[in-house]
Amino acid sequence: MGRGHPRRFYFASSFVLLVSLLVTFYVWRYAEQGTGALLVGLVSGALLWGILYSLVLFLAKEMTKRLRRSEEKLRRITDAIPGTVYQYRLESNGRQSFLFVSRGAKDLFGVSAEDLERDFQSGWNLLLTEDVPALQKSIRISAETLKPWVHEFRIKTPAGRIKWIRGSSVPERPLKDGSIVWNGLFVDITDRQHLERRVIQSEKMAAVGQLASGVAHEINNPLGVILGFAQTAAKHVSPGNLLEMPLRSIEREALRCKDLVQNLLAFSRAGKTEQEPCNLNEVVETALSLVAAQTKVKKVELVKKLHPCLPTVFANKTQLQQVVINLSNNAVDAMPNGGRLTILTQWTVWDDKEAVEIQVQDTGAGIPKEIQPRIFEPFFTTKEASKGTGLGLALAYEIVEKHGGYMTVDSEPGKGSIFRVCLPVKEIGR
Numbered sequence: 001m002g003r004g005h006p007r008r009f010y011f012a013s014s015f016v017l018l019v020s021l022l023v024t025f026y027v028w029r030y031a032e033q034g035t036g037a038l039l040v041g042l043v044s045g046a047l048l049w050g051i052l053y054s055l056v057l058f059l060a061k062e063m064t065k066r067l068r069r070s071e072e073k074l075r076r077i078t079d080a081i082p083g084t085v086y087q088y089r090l091e092s093n094g095r096q097s098f099l100f101v102s103r104g105a106k107d108l109f110g111v112s113a114e115d116l117e118r119d120f121q122s123g124w125n126l127l128l129t130e131d132v133p134a135l136q137k138s139i140r141i142s143a144e145t146l147k148p149w150v151h152e153f154r155i156k157t158p159a160g161r162i163k164w165i166r167g168s169s170v171p172e173r174p175l176k177d178g179s180i181v182w183n184g185l186f187v188d189i190t191d192r193q194h195l196e197r198r199v200i201q202s203e204k205m206a207a208v209g210q211l212a213s214g215v216a217h218e219i220n221n222p223l224g225v226i227l228g229f230a231q232t233a234a235k236h237v238s239p240g241n242l243l244e245m246p247l248r249s250i251e252r253e254a255l256r257c258k259d260l261v262q263n264l265l266a267f268s269r270a271g272k273t274e275q276e277p278c279n280l281n282e283v284v285e286t287a288l289s290l291v292a293a294q295t296k297v298k299k300v301e302l303v304k305k306l307h308p309c310l311p312t313v314f315a316n317k318t319q320l321q322q323v324v325i326n327l328s329n330n331a332v333d334a335m336p337n338g339g340r341l342t343i344l345t346q347w348t349v350w351d352d353k354e355a356v357e358i359q360v361q362d363t364g365a366g367i368p369k370e371i372q373p374r375i376f377e378p379f380f381t382t383k384e385a386s387k388g389t390g391l392g393l394a395l396a397y398e399i400v401e402k403h404g405g406y407m408t409v410d411s412e413p414g415k416g417s418i419f420r421v422c423l424p425v426k427e428i429g430r
């Protein structure tokens with residue numbers, strides 16, 4: 001409430017007093033009464049003024065109280081709504097501001113409602129740069145059509161957390177100066193987004209699993225025959241024979257197909273995890289012994305930072321080895337001119353519970369931001385047909401998921417990538 005109101009009432013009441021004095025004075029002059037009548041007039045005028053003044057003051061106070069009560073009620077309601085209620089204004093010169101922001105903003109954006117109301121830029125700065133053009137376009141469309149605005153975008157909170165936000169609001173009719181005001185709500189949909197992505201991923205995995213069990217078995221046997229005959233024939237041709245090269249090619253390609261089939265079969269088995277207590281460092285060591293030869297050839301330095309006393313995890317050893325091998329192979333592929341492959345194991349906390357983490361870091365090419373969301377998809381590869389199947393990460397993801405863990409990637413093009421695998425520590429017997 002503005003502080004101008006009481007002052008206005010003083011003016012109004014002084015005006016009333018003045019008028020009543022004047023009226024009394026004129027009545028006295030024209031009626032040519034004595035001073036007694038003047039006094040009576042003055043007193044009754046003052047009384048009239050007093051009554052009017054108290055009445056006006058009482059009404060004003062009552063109105064202020066009611067307004068404050070309804071404002072408080074509105075605040076309580078908007079504060080209780082999960083998310084942030086807001087009123088946003090776009091002026092015809094393009095200037096933007098929040099006219100009102102509910103207190104939920106602090107939880108949602110990590111920036112207080114007061115800061116957002118005072119400085120619109122403090123909210124705008126949270127947006128991920130790549131999401132800005134689409135957001136601007138959606139606001140423009142809503143302003144032009146005056147249709148409700150609904151948009152999903154990402155922010156990075158001051159604490160560094162990436163969140164998915166869904167904004168929805170309804171524009172009011174444009175004001176005389178051309179500015180438009182929207183009333184709406186922002187909500188956090190990060191969990192839903194992750195869940196959706198996981199559902200899509202598991203649907204794809206299920207499809208691949210079905211495909212795998214159906215086709216892989218069929219291919220496996222004839223492939224074995226091709227490979228066997230090619231190897232036997234290659235052994236019997238003398239060096240320099242014209243047939244040597246074609247036979248070696250058949251053998252090499254058949255081996256590659258076998259790899260693919262093995263991967264597909266691994267998919268159909270990923271669901272059936274026979275788990276046993278295992279030491280993560282041993283798993284990593286075994287996997288690395290299989291990768292070591294390749295790292296030497298590619299001039300990749302292998303660095304191990306294994307925590308000496310990790311808690312035992314319940315897992316399928318062969319599958320976890322597969323995860324480390326797949327991640328390491330990708331890391332080596334990403335460093336065609338050499339580099340450093342670091343494998344790290346450590347304790348960590350996940351959802352307030354004890355967990356263990358494996359990190360596979362490389363100093364390679366990195367992964368462009370636009371393809372990062374796709375790398376875990378089955379058959380997604382950027383490698384030429386003879387080098388990549390696009391199944392390595394999809395399989396690793398599936399295995400980690402089946403173990404109740406999660407896998408994330410952090411990558412910067414030109415600098416390298418870090419793949420993190422986090423596994424819960426389940427106490428044996430639970």
Ligand SMILES: Nc1ncnc2c1ncn2[C@@H]1O[C@H](COP(=O)(O)OP(=O)(O)O)[C@@H](O)[C@H]1O
Nearest residue numbers: 330331334375381382383388389390391392393
């Ligand atoms: N460490 C890494 N560095 C750079 N790019 C990577 C890395 N790991 C995975 N990728 C990208 O992810 C894609 C999918 O990987 P993956 O599923 O293992 O299939 P593939 O290795 O057969 O291509 C790769 O083609 C590559 O573009």
Ligand SMILES: [Mg+2]
Nearest residue numbers: 329330392393
């Ligand atoms: Mg791979």
